[in-house]
Amino acid sequence: MLSRTADHLYWMSRYIERAESLARLVDAHYRMSLLPHSGDTLTESLKSTMTALHMADAYAEKHAEIEPRAVFEFVSLDRDHSGSIFSCLRAARENARAVRGSLTSELWVTLNSTWLDARAFTAHGEAHADIGQFVEWVKERSHLTRGVTIGTMLRDEAFHFTRIGAFLERADSTARILTAHQNDLQPGADAIAVPDPYQWSVLLRALSAFEVYRRVYRDVITPFKVAQLLILRDDMPRSLLRCCKEVYQNLRAVSNQQSAETLRRAGEMHATLHFSRMEELTALGVPLFLEQFLARLRDLGDRVASDFLVPPAEA
């Protein structure tokens, strides 16, 4: 398959995944904003989340202070900021359009319709009026896109590159969400105490993990258990371990003559998580671990690009 085609597929899929991650965050905070007395906690959570997403500076250029409504609209609908949900949906569609011949027609129509509807939705002001409904819809469209991808695409290179993009993005998102709450995860922090149940339940809900947590632990929500669930559980679809496993398996399926080192690093990341125990992570310090993880993820993304996607300057 053409390197350029693989590149577009990879980014198409990353952008849809990113739109969904952002929608989940907005959705969770939006629900929190509907609760009484949520003010300070909400602001704190939004502040650290915006920092972890690297969106704080762009936001500060437009707004003096963190105000929930303004944050929701900025993250969801801002047409100028390339990181907003709206921009992600546009970028996903532009990438898809560049390789529409390599997509199944169902997948193309799904992505194109999502973009057309998002544009109509935002143009009429409906999205501003009901941000909760908008992000709910974005999640649904992402679920649909994923379903159509899995349900219609041939299991060839095109499929594997869309999966690599999606899982790298998802790992990145989960790690960032945890980073936003790293103060409760410092070494020596009380492993039993529940610092702020609101913040941690928001986090779990943002990752569709609230009910899962209850089922797995049947216990009150503690930061270290949440971290364990989201980092080390193989059966948790948004956990770092699960994402690394998918990245490794899909990379193995497309390996070429120059990708051995990239595959080794992906395998190493997966194996490290697979054989780690929460006690060791806690001893090292979860924030430090997350920082290192995000750096290795970036490295992996760069290596995938140079091995497969970006055409070499002189072939």
Next chain:
Amino acid sequence: MYLASGEARSHYRRYAHWLTSQAAERLAQKRAEADVLFHRVGITFAVYGQEEGSERLIPFDIVPRVLPLDEWIRLEAGLKQRVRALNAFIHDIYHDQQILKAGVIPSEQVLCNSQYRPEMQGVDVPGGIYAHIAGIDIVRDDAGEFRVLEDNLRVPSGVSYMLENRKMMMRLFPELFSEHRIAPVDHYPDVLLDNLRSVAPTGVADPTVVLLTAGAHNSAYFEHAFLAQQMGIELVEGQDLFVRDEAVFMRTTQGPQHVDVIYRRIDDDFLDPLVFRPDSMLGVPGLLTAYRAGRITIANAIGTGIADDKSIYPYVPDMIRFYLGQAPIIANVHTWQLRRKEDQDYVLAHLPDLVVKEVHGAGGYGMLIGPSATKEQIEIFRALILATPERYIAQPTLALSTCPTFAESGLAPRHIDLRPFVLSGRDVSIVPGGLTRVALREGSLVVNSSQGGGTKDTWVLET
């Protein structure tokens, strides 16, 4: 569709009967449905000169254009004959130039033409085929006879609309397809691919064919992506290809892969920055070297513009006689060549009645339509013609045939033409019908999509 008496022509009778039985609301609803579907599927084109990323639908009219079988058989024979002669002409021009030596066409008309590519002189192409895909624009004259208005031998477009219009009609009105025996068109991509594979460089057993596009911002991008997908071939941009040791490769995730045939949808000028426009970012440096070495087939070949130039068009009937020894089955539209003194005198005296076209123009740009032009526009063209007469031709304003079409006010007659796509490779073949374009503005004769034209499904009835 209708005779002067108001009665439906025989091949339209069944459709006309169906149409009168349809409620206006149902038809309106079907038209709205078609618009939504075209948007969803992204069957759009970019409009030059508008803000970047603006995409529009080509208006689709739900009333089909119907051709009876006997008319089609004659048309098909005429088109095949014409394209055979055109290919023979291009081969001759880039080899022995017998037609020039015989004095059938003045040498300077060909050799001083900007569409003549000296780089192609003496280059052999597989099967001697240059115009693998030809779009021949057909109109009817006052007597109802078909005539060729224009040959398109460079990168003719529109075939995707022919295919999508048919799909849309079958989706909207399945009952019509059980009531009529309509010749199918959806095998076009198979025939095209088979032809492209058949013209691969000699000795290549299993050729790799690619479609070269200018990219997602090109006005015909939808068609490029559509055809590549239908044929199951890679849709490449110039940056995806490179030339090494006179061979062409594409950059893939598994390393360089050899390419044998390029179905290119960019103009000659942009193909190879080392030979043609040095500022072209769309092409492949070194492509012409590989081409001249016979290592790659380019379809359509480089230099076909010499045969579809409007200054050469008047000679096509002569080509048919010269190369095939046959009488032309389809005539040209009468054409005045303004470089000739007597033609020029006549045209200048009759500008308000004529259509004047620039010889190298395309897409409906740079033309004067006398009957609908203002006095100022006519005077501008008079000055242009007097300054450089060789750059213009003139034709009578044909009473282009009309077909009922949905307009603001309901069904109304609108002018139409027909572009059948003639494929050459293993053999010369045509998928029945073609793209019917319709001028949506009342009285307008311009059917180009860039000028407010729409399209219709085209039916060739098998009985």
